[in-house]
Amino acid sequence: xxxxxxxxxxxxxxxxxxxxxxxxxxxxxxxxxxxxxxxxxxxxxxxxxxxxxxxxxxxxxxxxxxxxxxxxxxxxxxxxxxxxxxxxxxxxxxxxxxxxxxxxxxxxxxxxxxxxxxxxxxxxxxxxxxxxxxxxxxxxxxxxxxxxxxxxxxxxxxxxxxxxxxxxxxxxxxxxxxxxxxxxxxxxxxxxxxxxxxxxxxxxxxxxxxxxxxxxxxxxxxxxxxxxxxxxxxxxxxxxxxxxxxxxxxxxxxxxxxxxxxxxxxxxxxxxxxxxxxxxxxxxxxxxxxxxxxxxxxxxxxxxxxxxxxxxxxxxxxxxxxxxxxxxxxxxxxxxxxxxxxxxxxxxxxxxxxxxxxxxxxxxxxxxxxxxxxxxxx
Amino acid sequence: xxxxxxxxxxxxxxxxxxxxxxxxxxxxxxxxxxxxxxxxxxxxxxxxxxxxxxxxxxxxxxxxxxxxxxxxxxxxxxxxxxxxxxxxxxxxxxxx
Numbered sequence: 001x002x003x004x005x006x007x008x009x010x011x012x013x014x015x016x017x018x019x020x021x022x023x024x025x026x027x028x029x030x031x032x033x034x035x036x037x038x039x040x041x042x043x044x045x046x047x048x049x050x051x052x053x054x055x056x057x058x059x060x061x062x063x064x065x066x067x068x069x070x071x072x073x074x075x076x077x078x079x080x081x082x083x084x085x086x087x088x089x090x091x092x093x094x095x096x097x098x099x100x101x102x103x104x105x106x107x108x109x110x111x112x113x114x115x116x117x118x119x120x121x122x123x124x125x126x127x128x129x130x131x132x133x134x135x136x137x138x139x140x141x142x143x144x145x146x147x148x149x150x151x152x153x154x155x156x157x158x159x160x161x162x163x164x165x166x167x168x169x170x171x172x173x174x175x176x177x178x179x180x181x182x183x184x185x186x187x188x189x190x191x192x193x194x195x196x197x198x199x200x201x202x203x204x205x206x207x208x209x210x211x212x213x214x215x216x217x218x219x220x221x222x223x224x225x226x227x228x229x230x231x232x233x234x235x236x237x238x239x240x241x242x243x244x245x246x247x248x249x250x251x252x253x254x255x256x257x258x259x260x261x262x263x264x265x266x267x268x269x270x271x272x273x274x275x276x277x278x279x280x281x282x283x284x285x286x287x288x289x290x291x292x293x294x295x296x297x298x299x300x301x302x303x304x305x306x307x308x309x310x311x312x313x314x315x316x317x318x319x320x321x322x323x324x325x326x327x328x329x330x331x332x333x334x335x336x337x338x339x340x341x342x343x344x345x346x347x348x349x350x351x352x353x354x355x356x357x358x359x360x361x362x363x364x365x366x367x368x369x370x371x372x373x374x375x376x377x378x
Numbered sequence: 379x380x381x382x383x384x385x386x387x388x389x390x391x392x393x394x395x396x397x398x399x400x401x402x403x404x405x406x407x408x409x410x411x412x413x414x415x416x417x418x419x420x421x422x423x424x425x426x427x428x429x430x431x432x433x434x435x436x437x438x439x440x441x442x443x444x445x446x447x448x449x450x451x452x453x454x455x456x457x458x459x460x461x462x463x464x465x466x467x468x469x470x471x472x473x474x
Contacts, residue, residue, distance in 0.1 A: 046453055047453060121465045123432060123459075126433075134470070146380070147380070152435070153431045201430065205435070265412055269412075360458075
């Protein structure tokens, strides 16, 4: 238990680990026939590896890493469209730094920047707004990406731009939502999932009710979890207890941050600015119904798709993944990262081929950093 | 990006746009507080909030702020957040 002493409360951690081990034994789960729990959020994936929770828990428990890393599910065609917009001479293209190294078919935003496009990393869409105020003769475009955690921020930024009539600001909207891909995974006959650890900060915005279909329609438990190792261990235990008691419910381990109804101001801003797209493409998962958001017509002056005639509304390009890239199979939990032929060879965090290697929240990058693969290669 | 970072609201800078100044482990950063307004702007001073990409998204207590910061430090995410803030400051100045 080399990591346990690093925990804030090692005694509590040990007692949770013992309770988890007892439940796994009671359920008769083994390495050959494990209980599969999917953590949906990329932040949870990162924490599980950083704290070695996959190693501290028994072999009869297997973590399946879900599609909850926003840059990891960004299709190559979206990156290409970003670059198309960014290459326009009048444009200042702004983005979170996480998206800079995601490969498209013609390279990444980082390469486009090196080639002369005015691409700037910003911390917040508010900084993109400020750039638009300071550069009235330029078109400032913000790359809106991410799940419900970041969606309110771009919605509020668009509302502010509308109030100020800031006509040179627009958002290239690629926001996506968490529940639809969970449904896709549960409908997949090849997926074996016994329960879920639900995302903490997405739920802080949307609440816990959007997950009710998981126990109701699929009979699986889900526990919304915090990010501390003790939160994660407690949530895993809560899932196991539900399984052993043959219950399936939405439970909230992170109630200190997550109200069951979510954040009403954020939800209102999202509803005001965004509407569901009929379908949206996810890297590794394909098209998923009602999983993406577009900017409503009343804010179309601030919609980069409208402004530049580029994007999902105008150009439905499906691009094949690079040769040998198994991101899709890793994303759906069918194979572990190390089973990808390119892992650590044609694909490393410095030179990512697939998106799961780009972000610290991606399963491949986490395996590389914490799974011993990096030190083996170096 | 999805983990956010805790900060303490120290000043309301623009009531019209719900902007405030937050102290994030010694780094002062402007944040939008629309999503945590609740009982009004002035009640926020001295409160801890969880900040996501420049927006305060939840009120938290001091103990939660400390625990979250410890986790972020362990994950290397606190450093990433600060680097993103500094990069953004440079982007605003046109120094990319």
